[in-house]
Amino acid sequence: MSAAAAPLIHTPLHGLHVELGARMVPFAGYSMPVQYPAGLIAEHRHTRTASGLFDISHMGQLRVSGPEAAAALETLMPVDVIGLAPGKQRYGLLLDDDGGILDDLMFFNEGGDSFFVIVNGACKAADIAHIQARIGQRCTVQPLPDHALLALQGPQAAAVMARLAPGSERHVFMTGGTMAIGGIPVFATRSGYTGEDGFEISVAAADAERLARLLLAQPEVAPIGLGARNSLRLEAGLCLYGNDIDTTTTPVEAALTWAIQKVRRTGGARAGGFPGAGKVLAQLDGTAPVARRRVGLVALERVPVREHTALHVPGGGAVGEVTSGLLAPTVDRPIAMGYVDTAHAAVGTRIDALVRGKPVPMEVVPMPFVPARYYRG
Template identity: 75%
Template sequence: MSATENLLTTPLNALHLELGARMVPFAGYNMPVQYPAGLVAEHRHTRTAAGLFDVSHMGQLRLIGPDAAAAFESLMPVDVIGLGLNKQRYGLLLNDEGGIIDDLMFVNRGEDIFVIVNGACKHGDLAHIQARIGGRCTIEPQFDRALLALQGPQAVTALARLLPGVEQLVFMTGMPSTWEGADLYITRSGYTGEDGFEISLPASAADAFARALLVQPEVKPIGLGARNSLRLEAGLCLYGNDIDTTTTPVEANLNWAMQKVRRTGGARAGGFPGADKVLAQLDGAQPAQRLRVGLIGLERVPVREHVELHNAEGQKIGEVTSGLLAPTADKPVALAYVQAEYAAVGTRLNAMVRGKAVPMAVSPLPFVPNRYHRG
C-alpha cells in the first residue's frame, strides 16, 4: 500500500481532483497544493478578488458547560472569560515550560466555546485538553465537520449572495447561519491578511456549498501553496515552522496575544502553564535570549527555512523558519529567530544560502499591510 493510500481525505477530495489540483500529503491528509493556474496566480487572485480554501483538515471542538471558559483560560495566557458573545480570539496552548503546544482560534458562542486547532496537532490537543480540564467541562470533538475559508477583498460580496447578513460581521466576530438545511457557523477571520471568512459546516453539505461559492464570479479555488505565501506576507506563524514546543509566546513575538488581565496583577494574572517563565520574559526579569523577526532580502535570492543567519563576523546568530520570494511584496521575505541583540528593525544579517552570504535586513511585520474589515 502506498503512503498516499493511507492518507485521510476531506469532504472536498473529489472536487479537488475534478478541478485538476496537484495533491500532496499534509497533516495526514491528501490536500491540494495548487490548481492548474499555479501558486502565483492563486496568490494574486486572493489579494484582488476571492479565494476558496479547503481547511477541513483542521480540528474543530466544543467546550460545553458553565465552567468551560474558566477551564479553558487555565490552559492559556489569554482572556477567555472576558470574551463577548460571538467574539473570536487567537489563543496559545502552552506546556509547563511555556512552550507552544499549538496556536488556535476560539469563539464564545454562548452555548459553548468553539475551538479551531491545527490539523497536525488536533489529536494531541484534544488529549491535552481532556487530561487538563476534562473534569470541568464537556469536550466534544467535531473532527468530522468541514471547514472552508473564503478570503480576499471580494469575499464578502460572494458570500453574502449565499448567506445574507454576513456583511454585518466585523473582523474576529461570528454568527450562526443555515444553508439548504445545514447548520453553519461563520467567522470573519482568516490566515491571509485579507478580509475574509471561515465557514464551519457539516461534511455532507461541504461539496455543494463549495460548488455554490465557486459559481460566484469572484471566487477561484486556492491551494496550500498560496495559503502559505499569503500567510507569510501577512507575518503569521505556521505551527511547526515558526512556533513549536521549544518557543515561548515572548520569543515568538506574540506578546499582543496575551491580554493585560492575564499578565499583570489581579486575580486572573498568571496561573497558566509555564506562567513563571513567560511572565519573567515579559517583565524583563529574565529576558528572552532569542526573538522571532521578519527579514527582507536585499538581493533577489529566495531564503528558505533552516538557512543559518550570520552576523558580519561570520558567527551564527539565528535561523530562518519560513521564507520565499513573496508575490505581492515582490522580494524575498522570511521569518526567523535571532539572538535578541540582532532583533531591532534595520539590523543587517547574512543568510547562508549554499555557502554564499545573502544580505538581509530585519523588517517590521506584516510584509504586506493587513486589510481586515474592522467596521
Template identity: 70%
Template sequence: MSATASALLTTPLNALHIELGARMVPFAGYSMPVQYPQGLMDEHKHTRTAAGLFDVSHMGQLRLIGPDAAAAFETLVPVDVIDLAIGKQRYGLLLNDEGGIVDDLMFFRVSEQELFVIVNGACKVADIALITERIGQRCQVLPLPDQALLALQGPQAATALARLAPGVDQLVFMTGGDFDVDGIDCFITRSGYTGEDGFEISVAAHDAEALARKLLAQPEVQPIGLGARNSLRLEAGLCLYGSDLDATTTPPEAGLNWAIQKVRRTGGARAGGFPGADKVLGQIDNPASLSRKRVGLIAKERIPVREQVEIRNLDGQVVGVTTSGLLAPTIDQPIAMAYVEPALAAIGTQLHAMVRSKAVPVEVAAMPFVPPRYFRG
C-alpha cells in the same frame, strides 16, 4: 510526518479537488491540494484582488460546553477567555509546563456556557487529548470530526458570500454566528489566515461539497491551494505552527506578547495560572532574559531565502536560523521569518542568510510585510 498515499486521510472535498485538477500532497496526515492548474502565483494574486476558496478541513474543531467551560479553558491558555463577549473570537496559545507553545488556535464565545475552538490539523489529536485530560472534569470536550472547514478570503469575499448568506457582510473582523448559506446551515466567523478580509465557514461534512460548489459558482471565487495559503500568511507575518512555532518556543520569543491580555499578566486573581506562567511572565517582565527573538527579514538580492537557512552577523558568526521563507508575490521580494539573538532584532539590522554557501544580504524588517485588510467596520 511521512505517510504513504494509502495511509493519508482525505477531507470531504477530496473528490472535488481532483475534479478541479489539483496537485495533491501530504500535509498534516491528509492528502491536500497544494495548487490548482492556474498555479501558485495566480492563486496568490487572485486572493489579494478577488476571493479565494481554501479547504482547511484538516483543522480540528471542538466545542467546550458547560457553565465552567470558559474558566476551565483559561487555565490552559495565557489569554483572557472569561471576558470574551458572546459572538466574538480570539487568538490563543496552548502551552506546556515549560511555557512552550503546544499549538496556536482560535476560540469563539458561542454562549455563556459554550466555546467553539479550532486547532491545527497536525496537532488536533494531541490537543484534544491534552484538553480532555486537563479540563474534561470541568466541562464537556466535544470533538467535531463530522464538520468540514472552508475559508473564503480576499477583498471580494464578502460580496460573494453575501449573495448566498444575506447579512453575513454585517459581521466585522473576529465576530461570527450561525447562517443559512443558500439552504445550508453554517457557522461563520469573519476571520482567516491570509491578512485579507474573509470568512471561515464550519459546515457539516455531508454538505461541504455542495457549499464549495455554490461558492465556486460566484464570479469572484477561485479554488486556492496550500501553496498560496502559505505565501499569503507569510506576507501577513503570521506564524505557521511546526515551522515558526513549536513546543520549545515561548510566546515572548515568538513576539506574541500582544496575544496575552493584561488581566493574565499583572496583578489580580487571574494573572498567571496557566502552564509555564512563571517563565512566560518572567520573560515579559525581563526581555533581557530572552535568548532569541522572531523577526522578519527581507533579502537585498533576488534569491529566495527558505526555511532552516543559517543567519550570520556581518562578522560571519552564526546568530540564528530561518523558519519560513519564499519570494513574496505581492511585493516581489524574498521574505523570511527567523529567530535571531535579541541584540540583532531591531528593524534595519543588516545580516547574512547562508543560501547554498552564499552569503545573501538580508535586513530585519517590520512585519507584516503586506498590510492586513481585515474589515473592522
C-alpha cells in the same frame, strides 16, 4: 509509503479537488491540494484581488462547554477567555509546563457556556487529548470530526457572502455566528489566515461539497491550494505551527505577546495561572532573559531564502535561523521569518543568510510585509 504508514485521510472535498485538477500532496496526514492548474502565483494574486476558496478541513474543530468552560480554558492559555463576549472570537496559545507553544488556535464564545475551538491539523489529536486530560473533569470536550472547514478570503469575499447569506456583512473581524449560505446551514466567523478580509465556514461534512460548488460558481471565487495559503500567511506575518512556533518557543520569543491580554499578565486574581506562567511572565517583565526573538527579514538581493537557512552576522558567527521564507508574490521580493539573538533583532539590523554557502544580505524589517485588510467596521 511504507507498509506501516497510515493511509492519507481524504477531506469531504477530495473528489472535487481531483475534478478541478489539483496537485494533491500529503499534509498533516491528509491528501491536500497544494495548487490547481492556474498555479501558486495566480492563486495568490487572485486571493489578494478577488476571492479565494480554501479547503482547511484537515484542521481540528471541537466544542468545549459547561458552566466552568471559560475558567477551565483559561488554565490552559495565557489569554482572556472569561472576558470574551458571546459572538466574538480570539486567538489563543496552548502552552506546555515550560511555556513552550503546543499549538496556536482560535476560540469563539457561542454563548450559553459554550466555546467553539479550531486547532491545527497536525496537532489536533494531541491537542484534544491534552485539553481532555487537563480540563475534561470540569467541562465537556466534544470533537467535531463530522464537520468540514472552508475559508473564503479576499477583498471580494464579503460581497460574495452578502449575496448568498444576506446579513453576513454585518459581522466585523473576529465575530460571527450561525447562518445559511444559499440555504445550507453553517457556522461562520469573519476571520482567516491570509491578512485579507474573509470568512471561515464550518459546515456539516455531508453539505461541504454542495457549499464549495456554490461558492466556486460565483464569478469572484477561485479554488486556492496550500501553496498560496502559505505565501499569503507569510506576507501577513503570521506563524505556521511547526515552522515558526513550537514547544521550543515561548510566546515572548515568538513575538506573540499581543495575544496575552493585560488581565492575565500583572496583578489581579486572573494573572498567571496558565502552564509555564512563571517563565512567560518573567520574560514579559524583563526579570528573565529572552535569548532570541522572531523577526521579519527581507533579502537585499533577489535570492529566495528558505526555512532552516542559517543566519550570521556579516563576516561573523551564527545568530539564528530562518523558519519560513520565499519570494513573495505581492511585494515581489524575498521575505522570511526567523529567530535571531535578541542583540540582532532590532529593525534595520543587517544579517547574512547562508544560501548554498554564499552570504545573501538581509535586513530585519517590521511585520506584516503586506498590510492587513481585516474589516473592523
